[in-house]
Amino acid sequence: MELVLTRPQLVRWRTAVFAIFLASGLSIATWASRVPAIKSALGVDNVEIGFLLLGAGVASIVGLSIASAVLARFGAKRGMLGAMITFAIGVAIVGVGTDAVPSYGIVLLGLCLFGFGNGAVDVMMNIDGAAIEKQSNKTILPLFHAFFSFGTVIGAGVGALAAAAGINVLAHTVTMAGVVVVIALTTYPAVPARDLAEDPAPGERAGWRERLHTNLSAWREPRTYALGVIMLGMAFAEGGANDWLALGVVEGHGATEAVGAAGLTVFSVSMTVVRVLGGPLVDRFGRVNTLRILAVTAAVGLLLFILAPNLPLVFVGAALWGAGASLGFPLGMSAAADDPARAAARVSAAATIGYVAFLCGPPILGFISEQIGLLNTLFILVALIVASGIASPAARPIAGSTVGAGHPQR
Structure with a gap:
């Protein structure tokens, strides 16, 4: 059934997705801006930093790949909430592994959660953006991606200020993770459950395996x-x-x-x-x-x-x-x-x-x-x-x- 929204509902949905794109960019710049501090605190070299980047990258690709299964089982509304909380937790764990319990393995775990959550939400927020395009009959995805860019700029700026002020990585990342969680919780009510994103209606949950099979057919x-x-x-x-x-x-x-x-x-x-x-x-x-x-x-x-x-x-x-x-x-x-x-x-x-x-x-x-x-x-x-x-x-x-x-x- 085609989704029908009032103008105020559509505006709230669009604003929520703008915020989700911004939160994704914000999280990426938050940890990336503190790489020098993470390197110094852990006493690692560039090769080991490279492996951290590789871990985050591989986890991102896994998140991208599994997003279809998440959508088929839970729908975009709950899927985006879960993915955002996942990458927020990952960002906070990076701070824990840097300052609270200095550990290369803990930082790697945090980056894997961060990468997985960001990869999954990337697919879902783009699907929401495309659904909003169809509701509005206008091309909007480039503007959504601009908000992602705004998030990286804000995140990098906050990171630079935190570093200049001597704020440690733990305090910085936990604070920014909290911001992401707040965005996730406040945007959740504005995102409609809908057939467009395969959000399962009551009584339809048994068909998710069939939907997953349909999703994987795209590779053919x-x-x-x-x-x-x-x-x-x-x-x-x-x-x-x-x-x-x-x-x-x-x-x-x-x-x-x-x-x-x-x-x-x-x-x-x-x-x-x-x-x-x-x-x-x-x-x-x-x-x-x-x-x-x-x-x-x-x-x-x-x-x-x-x-x-x-x-x-x-x-x-x-x-x-x-x-x-x-x-x-x-x-x-x-x-x-x-x-x-x-x-x-x-x-x-x-x-x-x-x-x-x-x-x-x-x-x-x-x-x-x-x-x-x-x-x-x-x-x-x-x-x-x-x-x-x-x-x-x-x-x-x-x-x-x-x-x-x-x-x-x-």
């Missing part, structure tokens, strides 16, 4: 893999920038570390701005045309970044790179959720492909860069961005869906 659909290519290319472009853009400015163009950090800031600001403004752009030109334009923008920006003879053009390249890479992931999510009955399966599958690229791509690029140089390695990203643009027709709305179709003016 060619469109899933085509959407995965779109998201993979743009996830590589975003993840590669996060990890290697600043170093590329320093090592490839002979700039200072401060200038390298400024280059990454230009990329991040450009990406966030386009995510804020991207919905109307998609509604005007359609998903496919928008993805093609942005793929060209990202490829040109990255080529300019690599080949620029001076720093001003490097910054222009970084801005174009960020703008071009901004919407591939959210629009891929939106396209995967076109059919509400299979949204969970398709979003989970496509997101898994994208996140594997996001998490595993940068280390692979680092290895390759040791052989051919960092700027030369970035040409691989150009090729992946081009592949993403070529695969963009897969994002065309399916029959019966109007969100993302575009409305050209005449």
